[in-house]
Amino acid sequence: MKLLTLGLLTCAVALSGADIPRVEEMKGKTVLLFTPHPDDDAFCCGGTLALLARNGNRVYVVIYTNDDKGSYDPDMTGERLARIRKSEEEAGNRALGIPSDHLIWLGHHDGMLEYVDSKSLVEQATGIIRRYRPDVVMAVDPGAESVRWHKTDHRMAAMNTLDAVRAAEWHLYFPNQRLQQGLEPWRVPELLFFYVLDKDANVQVNIDPVMDKKLAAALSHVSQFEPGVHKYNPDWKPEDRKKAEDEVKSMLRRRDGHYVESFRYATEFNQY
Ligand SMILES: [Zn+2]
Numbered sequence: 001m002k003l004l005t006l007g008l009l010t011c012a013v014a015l016s017g018a019d020i021p022r023v024e025e026m027k028g029k030t031v032l033l034f035t036p037h038p039d040d041d042a043f044c045c046g047g048t049l050a051l052l053a054r055n056g057n058r059v060y061v062v063i064y065t066n067d068d069k070g071s072y073d074p075d076m077t078g079e080r081l082a083r084i085r086k087s088e089e090e091a092g093n094r095a096l097g098i099p100s101d102h103l104i105w106l107g108h109h110d111g112m113l114e115y116v117d118s119k120s121l122v123e124q125a126t127g128i129i130r131r132y133r134p135d136v137v138m139a140v141d142p143g144a145e146s147v148r149w150h151k152t153d154h155r156m157a158a159m160n161t162l163d164a165v166r167a168a169e170w171h172l173y174f175p176n177q178r179l180q181q182g183l184e185p186w187r188v189p190e191l192l193f194f195y196v197l198d199k200d201a202n203v204q205v206n207i208d209p210v211m212d213k214k215l216a217a218a219l220s221h222v223s224q225f226e227p228g229v230h231k232y233n234p235d236w237k238p239e240d241r242k243k244a245e246d247e248v249k250s251m252l253r254r255r256d257g258h259y260v261e262s263f264r265y266a267t268e269f270n271q272y
Contacts, residue, residue: 020202020203021190024055024205024206025055026052026055026136028056028057029052029057029135030133030134031049031052031058031059031138032060032128032136032137032138033049033062033137033138034062034064034137034138034157034161035061035062035063036065036113036140036154036157037085037110037153038066038085038086039088039224040154040194040195041061041063042217042218043218043251044195044261045138045194045261046096046213046214046261047207047210047213048207048261048263049093049097049098049217050096050207050210050214050217051205051207051209053097059098060098060104060134061093061103061104062106062125062128063089063103063105064153064156064160065109065110065153066082066085066105066107066108068082068110069081069109071223071232072229073229073230073232076232078109084232085221085223088220088224089103089221090103092218095216096214097213104128108121110153112153113153113156113157114152114153114155118160121156121160122164122167123174125163125164126168126174127177127181127183129165131183133186136189136190137165137188137191138192138193139158139162139191139192139194140158140193141158141194141197141264142158142159143193143196165188168187168188169187170185171185189267190267191265191266191267192265193264193265194261194262194263198262200264201262201263201264202263202264203262203264203265204255204261205262206255207258207259208258218248219236219248222234
C-alpha cells in the first residue's frame, strides 16, 4: 500500500513539475498553432505567442475557417466579412511579431467545419504537420470534459488537430503525401492545449511583460466587438476601444496579481 502511494506521488510530481517546461524560456523551436477562427489565437494565447516570437521561436498559425458568418450587420456579406477577418488577423499577428507569411489559411466556412469531409480535413492538417515539423503543436483542448461546451468549430478543430498529430507520425496514414510531396512522417514531441478548464491547466504563462502586444492583437479584431458586430466600422471611437480593452482584460485569468494564459501541456498525444 505504501509503495503504491509512493508510486502515485512520484507520478504526480513528474506530471506537474520538472517535466513541464517554462514556455517563457522556450527558444529556437518551431511552434504550430491550429486556431478554429482568425481571432482565437489572439484571445487564447496572444501574450504567449508574443513571448515565443520575441524569444526567437518560429511561430506559424493555421486558421481552419474564414469566420464569414458572425455579424449582425444587415449590410454585411460573407465574402466581405472573410476579407475583414483576414486583415484583422494579419494585423493582430503583426502586433505579436508573427508575419503574414506565417499564417496558413485553410479557408473553410465559419460554423461548417464539422461538415467538411472529415478524412480530407485530417489529411490537410497532417500534411501541414509533416511539412512544418513542429516541436510544439498548440490546439484547442480536446479534453473529455471541456469539449462538451466547445462551440462547433472549436470541437472539430480540437479533435481534428489531435487526429492529425496521431496520423502524422505513421507513414502509412496518407502515404500519398510521402510519395507525391516528399513529406516524411513527423512525431510531434510537445503539445500545448488552450481553452482549458482551470482544473486541467498545468501551465500558467505570465504575460505581464507583453500585455501591450496582447491587447493590440485582441483589439485588432474590431469586427468582433461592439459596435462593430452590429454595424461594422473599422475606426474605433475611444470609448468603444476602452470598453473592448476592459472586456479583454476581464476575460484573462489572474494569478498572484499577474495576468496569465493557461494551458494543458502534454508530451505525447495519448499520454493523458
Ligand atoms: Zn473561435
